[in-house]
Amino acid sequence: MASVEVTARPAGRAPGRLPGVLIVIEHYWTWYRRNWRATVVSSVLQPLLFLLAFGVGFGALIDGTGHGATATGGVDYLVWLAPALLAMSAVQTAAFESTYPVLSGFKWQRVYHAMAATPLTGAQIATGHLGWIGAKMFASGAIYVAVIAVFGGVRSAGIVASLLVATLAGLAMASLVMAFAATVQNEGTAFSALFRFVVIPMTLFSGTFFPIDRLPTIVVPIAWISPLWHATELARAAALDAWRPAAAAGHLAYLLALLTVGTLLVTRRFARRLAP
Template identity: 40%
Template sequence: MDALARARSAPAFRELGYWLFRYRRTWRGSIVISVANPLLFLTALGLGLGKLINHNHSEYLHVPYVRFILPGMLVAAVMQTAFLEAAGPVMDAARPRGSYRAATATPLAPADILYGHLMYWALRAVQNAILFTGVSVLFGAVSPYRAPLLVPIALLVAVAFATPAAAWAVTVTRPSQVTAVFRFAVLPLYMFSGTFFPIEQLPAWLRPVAWATPLWHGVDLCRTVALGTETLPGVLVHTAYLAAMAAAGLAVARRTYRRTLHV
C-alpha cells in the first residue's frame, strides 16, 4: 500500500490526474465514437464493399476482405487519435495561459508534464483498441484468441506517433500548422500503408516508400498477428522500427518541452 501511495503521488501521476479529470466530462462521447467507428467501417467497407471484392476473388487477398481491413483500420484509427490527442491539446496547453504553464509553476518539471500526458495518451489508446477489437470480434473479423494481442500493438503505434507529435506541437503557435500536418502528412498515410489494399497493388517504384512509413509497419504487424501469419523476424523488425520511433520522439520531446516550458 505504501508503494502504491508513493506511485500515485509521483509528479507524472499528478499530471495524469489532471488529464483524467478533464476526461470525466467527455468519456461518454469518446466511448460512443470508439464503438461507432468500427461499426461503420466494418459494415460499409468490410461487409458492403467486401462482398464485391470477395466475389471478384482478388489475387492479392487470401482472406475475406473484412478480416484483411480490420487490422489496418485499427492501427490507422489509433494513429489518427494519437496525433490529434498529442498535437492540438499540447499546443493549447503550452500557450501562455495553458495548463502546461500552470503546471510549471508547481514542483512539476517539464519531463513530469510530458510523462503524465504520455500516460494519458497510452490509456486512451488502450481503451480505443479494446473497444475496437471487441466490436471486431462480434463481427467475426478477428479471432477472440488473437484479439487481445492487437491491443499492445495499438499501444506501441500510439506512442510511436504521439511522442514525435508532442515534441513538435509544444513548439507550435498556430493551429493552422497542426491542421496542415494532419491534412498533408497524417491522412495520406492511409493510402500508402496497406490499410485498404495490399502494398503489392502499388506501382513498383512506390512500394519502397510505403514500406518506409511507420503506419505500414504498424499495419503489417497488426495484420499478420491478427491472421496468425506472423514470423519472428517480421515481428522483431516492425517492433524495433516503432519502438525506435517512439524512443526518438520521446528524446526530442524531453528537449523541446524543457526549452519551451522553461522560457
Template identity: 40%
Template sequence: MDTLVRAFSAPAFRELGYWLFRYRRTWRGSIVISVVNPLLFLAALGLGLGTLVDRDGGAYLRGDSYLEFLLPGLLVAAVMQTTFLEAAGPVMQGVLARGNYRAAASTPLSPADILHGHLMYWTLRAVMNATLFTLVSMLFGAVEASRIPLLVPVAVLVAVAFATPAAAWSVTMTRPSQINSMFRFAILPLYMFSGTFFPIEQLPSWLWPVAWATPLWHGVDLGRTVALGTATPLGTLAHLGYLVAMAVAGLLLARRNYRRRLHV
C-alpha cells in the same frame, strides 16, 4: 533505467490525474465514438465493399476475406489518427500563454513530469480505443478472441510511436493551422496509403519502398500478421524495432523540446 523510473514518478501521475479529471466530462461521447466508428467502417467497408472484393477473387488478399484483411489495418490506423489529434492540438494549446502546460510548469512539476503524465494519458486512451474496437470487431467475426491480447498491444505501441514525436513537434508550434496542415498532408496520406485498405502491392511499384519506410505500414503489417496468424520472427522483430525506436527517439526529442518551451 533512471529515465524510466522518473517517467512513473509521483509528479507525473499528478499530471495524469489532471487529464483524467478533464476526461470525466467527455468520456461518454468518446466511448460512443469508439464503438460507432468501427461499426460503421466495418459494416460499410468490410461487409459492403468486402462482398465485391471477395466475389472478384481478391488474389492480393492471399485467401483471406476482405473483412479479415481490413480489420487490423483499420484498427491500427484509427488509433494512430486519434492519438495524433490528442497529442498535437492539446499540446500546442497547452504551451500558449494561458495554457494548462504553463500553469503546471509554475508548480513543482518539471517539463518531463508534464510530458510523462500526458503520455500515460494518451497510452490509456489508446488501450481503451483499441480494446473497444476489437471487441466490436468480434461481432463481425473479423478477429478471433484469442488474438485480441496480441492485437491490442500492437495498436497501443503504434499510438505511442506516433504520440511522442507528435508531442515533440507540436510543443514547438504556435498556430492551429500548422496542426491542420500536418494532419492533411502527412497523417491522412499515411492513413490512406500504408496498406490500411488495400495491399501496397497495388500501388505503382516505385512507391513500394516509400510505403515500406513509413511507420504506419510497419504497424499495419504487424497487426495484420498477428491477427491472421502469419507473423514471422524476423518480420515481427523488424516491425517492433522500427516502432520502438521511433517511440524512444520521439520521447527523447520531446523531453528536450518540453524543457526548452516550459522552463521557467
C-alpha cells in the same frame, strides 16, 4: 472554456519521476471522465463506421475467390481489414490528440504552465500526457475489438496482440507529433498541412485497405517509412496467426525506435518551453 484542474503535490516537495507522471495522467483522467462524450465520435464511432463501410459493405464485394482473396491471403476481407483499422484508428487518434490539445496546453488554456508551477518537471508533464494518450487509445481499441468480434472480424486471440501493436504505433506517432507541436507558436496553421500531407496519405497508402504491392513501384518505398505500415503488418500477422519472426522483429524494432526518438524529443522540448 473548460476549467483547468491540476492535481499535484504541495510546492517544495518534488514527486519522483514515475509518481509525477501518474499525477499528470490522473489530471487527464479526472477531466475525461466528466467530458468523455465530446471525444467518443472520433475515438470510437469513426473506426466503427470504417469497419461497417469497408469491412462489411465493400468487403462483401471482394470476398470469395479471385484476386481479392489472393490479396488477403485467402481470409475474409473483414478479418483481414479489422487489425489494420485498429492500427489506423490509433495513429489517427494519436495525431489529433497530439496537435491542438498540446498547443492549447501551452498557448490557450495554459494547462502545462499551471502544472509547471508545481514541482512537476517539463519531462514529467510531457511523459504524463503521452501516457494518457496511450491509455486512451488502448481503451478505445479494446471497445473496437469487442465490436469487431460481434461482426465476425476476430479470427484468433492474436487480436489482443494487435491491440498492443496499435497502441505502440499510436504512442510512436503521438511522441513525434507532440514534439513538433511543442515548437508551434502560432495558432496551429501547420497542423492542417500535417493532416493533409502526412496523416491522410499515410492512412490511404500504408496497406490498410489493400496491400502496398498494389501501389506504383515508385511509391512503395515511401510506404516503408510509415509507422502505420509497420503497425498494420505486425497487427495483421498477430490477428491472422501469420507470424514471420524476422519481419515481426523488424517492424517492432522500427516502432520502438520511433517511440524512443519521439520521447526524447518531446521531453526536451517540453522542458525547454516550460523553463522559468
